[in-house]
Amino acid sequence: MTEKIAVLGAGSWGSVLANLLSENGHDVYLWSHNPEQVNILNDQHENPKYMKDFKYSTTLTATGDMEDAIKGASVVLIAIPTGGIREVSNKVGTILAKLNQTSLVLHATKGLEQVTYKRPSEILAEEIPAANRRGIVAITGPSHAEDVARKDLTAITAASADESHAKEVQVLFNNDYFRIYSNDDIVGAEFGSALKNIIAIGSGILSGMGYRDNAKAALITRGLNEIKRLGVAYGANPFTFSGLSGVGDLIVTATSVNSRNWRAGNQLGQGKSLDDVIEDMGMVIEGVYTTKAAYEMSQERHVEMPIIESIYKVLYENADVKVIINGLMQRHIRSERD
Ligand SMILES: NC(=O)C1=CN([C@@H]2O[C@H](COP(=O)(O)OP(=O)(O)OC[C@H]3O[C@@H](n4cnc5c(N)ncnc54)[C@H](OP(=O)(O)O)[C@@H]3O)[C@@H](O)[C@H]2O)C=CC1
Numbered sequence: 395m396t397e398k399i400a401v402l403g404a405g406s407w408g409s410v411l412a413n414l415l416s417e418n419g420h421d422v423y424l425w426s427h428n429p430e431q432v433n434i435l436n437d438q439h440e441n442p443k444y445m446k447d448f449k450y451s452t453t454l455t456a457t458g459d460m461e462d463a464i465k466g467a468s469v470v471l472i473a474i475p476t477g478g479i480r481e482v483s484n485k486v487g488t489i490l491a492k493l494n495q496t497s498l499v500l501h502a503t504k505g506l507e508q509v510t511y512k513r514p515s516e517i518l519a520e521e522i523p524a525a526n527r528r529g530i531v532a533i534t535g536p537s538h539a540e541d542v543a544r545k546d547l548t549a550i551t552a553a554s555a556d557e558s559h560a561k562e563v564q565v566l567f568n569n570d571y572f573r574i575y576s577n578d579d580i581v582g583a584e585f586g587s588a589l590k591n592i593i594a595i596g597s598g599i600l601s602g603m604g605y606r607d608n609a610k611a612a613l614i615t616r617g618l619n620e621i622k623r624l625g626v627a628y629g630a631n632p633f634t635f636s637g638l639s640g641v642g643d644l645i646v647t648a649t650s651v652n653s654r655n656w657r658a659g660n661q662l663g664q665g666k667s668l669d670d671v672i673e674d675m676g677m678v679i680e681g682v683y684t685t686k687a688a689y690e691m692s693q694e695r696h697v698e699m700p701i702i703e704s705i706y707k708v709l710y711e712n713a714d715v716k717v718i719i720n721g722l723m724q725r726h727i728r729s730e731r732d
């Protein structure tokens with residue numbers, strides 16, 4: 395069945411998901427706050443800042459008017475970085491209430507809010523009145539926008555406390571190259587997808603310093619342990635971290651040159667400053683901000699996370715990476731299962 399779907403956020407991920415949904419036959423409105431970007435998307439079917447050389451479907455409509463995008467949409471998908479999701483969700487809530495409309499709300503954001511430590515779905519629940527949302531679903535998992543754009547085989551997770559909503563999302567997105575699994579543990583799915591970005595930065599740092607595959611495997615495996623520990627302390631199901639939103643997303647981000655988090659780490663490992671890395675990337679590096687939130691959360695709940703704490707010290711306290719690595723390797727010896 396054809397649905398009207400609003401996709402909010404025309405960066406790399408929002409625009410590629412909108413394109414996929416449009417090619418799946420839905421009536422898709424892609425909202426951007428940048429009028430110039432809207433014009434180029436509608437006239438030339440391109441999004442040069444975010445997806446160089448990619449041609450979007452001619453059936454996709456871009457708009458700068460959020461109300462126009464949302465009006466009559468059964469589904470609203472928010473694909474905005476964590477730093478902007480509260481502001482955009484608040485606008486969505488206001489518009490839905492004004493229209494007296496109830497929609498299924500999805501998000502594709504991977505991070506934790508600064509200061510509040512809230513997950514994206516918690517922010518949506520606070521900003522969009524309950525009467526105007528039928529449910530909240532997180533779509534997350536190993537999925538570089540560049541790979542989805544070229545129709546590479548991709549499998550991700552739709553997670554919702556009410557799994558029936560996640561199942562609705564499966565039907566909207568599934569096609570012959572994009573497959574969605576459902577999960578009822580939205581807490582675990584959001585923790586896994588937020589925290590993997592920190593480990594991806596660490597993996598990039600190691601590569602930038604010349605370390606190779608053994609180091610990467612050690613970091614990913616022990617990093618996953620820390621992700622799981624913090625997630626479980628905040629109510630996640632440990633099983634979720636073995637799935638697509640856990641180890642799956644960790645693999646794709648911590649091993650790929652397509653990952654902005656990995657690339658940021660790689661440049662840091664080669665000696666570039668964090669400010670220069672952020673400026674040159676021109677796209678969001680979620681892990682930089684999530685590192686701060688995760689470190690503070692681990693302190694609050696007394697969860698031991700030596701790797702994430704080390705990455706925090708490198709990013710925020712200008713710690714010497716070689717000294718940090720030495721400290722990690724010389725920690726007290728212990729059982730793998732502790
Ligand atoms: N790229 C990917 O492969 C994937 C990304 N994700 C996640 O999706 C989320 C979005 O990432 P992505 O699309 O890659 O990010 P990008 O940096 O590519 O694009 C971000 C987009 O959001 C817009 N934006 C940011 N803040 C606001 C705001 N307050 N109001 C309106 N628009 C805003 C930006 O506008 P402007 O151009 O004006 O800055 C830009 O269009 C992130 O959490 C990311 O981790 C998840 C899976 C895959």
Ligand SMILES: O=C(CO)COP(=O)(O)O
Pocket residue numbers: 504535536537538539591594643646647652653654655656678679680
């Ligand atoms: O989440 C992603 C892939 O699943 C994208 O990761 P980056 O933001 O590091 O590019």
